Amino acid sequence: MSEPTQDLKDKAATLAEALPYLRRYWGAVMVIKCGGAVLLDPAIQSSVLEDVTLLRYAGMKPVLVHGGGPEISEMMRRLGKEPKIVEGLRVTDAETMDIVQMVLVGRINQQLVAAVNQQGGRAVGLSGRDDRLVIAVKHAGPVDLGQVGEIEEIRPQLLLTLLQEGYVPVVAPIAAGRSGETFNVNADHAAGHLAGALGAAKLIILSDVAGVLRDRRDESSLISTMTVNEAQKVLDSGAVEEGMKPKIEGCLSALRSGVERCHIIDGRIPHALLMEVLTDVGIGTMITG
Secondary structure (H helix, E strand, C coil), X not given: CCCCCHHHHHHHHHHHHHHHHHHHHCCCEEEEEEXXXXXXXXXXXXXXXHHHHHHHHCCCEEEEEECCHHHHHHHHHHCCCCCCEECCEECECHHHHHHHHHHHHHHHHHHHHHHHXXXXXXXXXXXXXXXXXXXXXXXXXXXXXXXXXXXXXXXXXXXXXXXHCCCEEEEECEEECCCCCEEECCHHHHHHHHHHHHCCCEEEEEECCCCCECCCCCHHHECCEEEHHHHHHHHHHCCCCCCCHHHHHHHHHHHHCCCCEEEEEECCCCCHHHHHHHCCCCCCEEEXX
């Protein structure tokens, strides 16, 4: 019998390393938010969805929440509208709301569902309007952002039913209003609220940066771990850029609702999700209660 190669030995050791995590998170809900910038690269998208499907087959219950900001902005420009972003939120008039729904629900959501199903998963596409899953009110602030919503309530029963039956829910961040309105809500905020309502073990936000940085121009200044209080201080200091602010806010919302740990990691790294969930090392920034 031939001697196994070192490569095979390393693969076996990696699988063995995963055992405690497989045991710990068997049956646990994992809310995974994938930003639009990460999804633009087909190879990265394929890696992320392969990881999501593997977690489902390994006995976990992943819920995928997606953004789509770059594609929405591109479609707006193609239709002659210039995107406007205020404090990380898209100004959303009625015409922009139609574009947001077309891109998020009609295109990106269905692409992700098809890709997960192609990997062997059982994905179902949803928006927050389905069964009034996400209920929002109009964003209050000094600037009128149009149909931008602040999440008021999550009604998770539909997701819990789908998870119990073995499906992978793929959720677009569109919310319902109390009086039948439609709101555009931030995907990071939606992921944080959903993680809390589902009693998730983890919220994992896949971004196009390494994690939370002390100096936004220097990736070597990565903050590996933070507590809720430390993360709140970083937010209050104004040191984080606009795109990172809602990610930290989403994590804090989840942690304050009972989620054990939140992670902001670089989704551009192949199989970053598996590294974070199933290995000893982990990557990016972890925020804990």
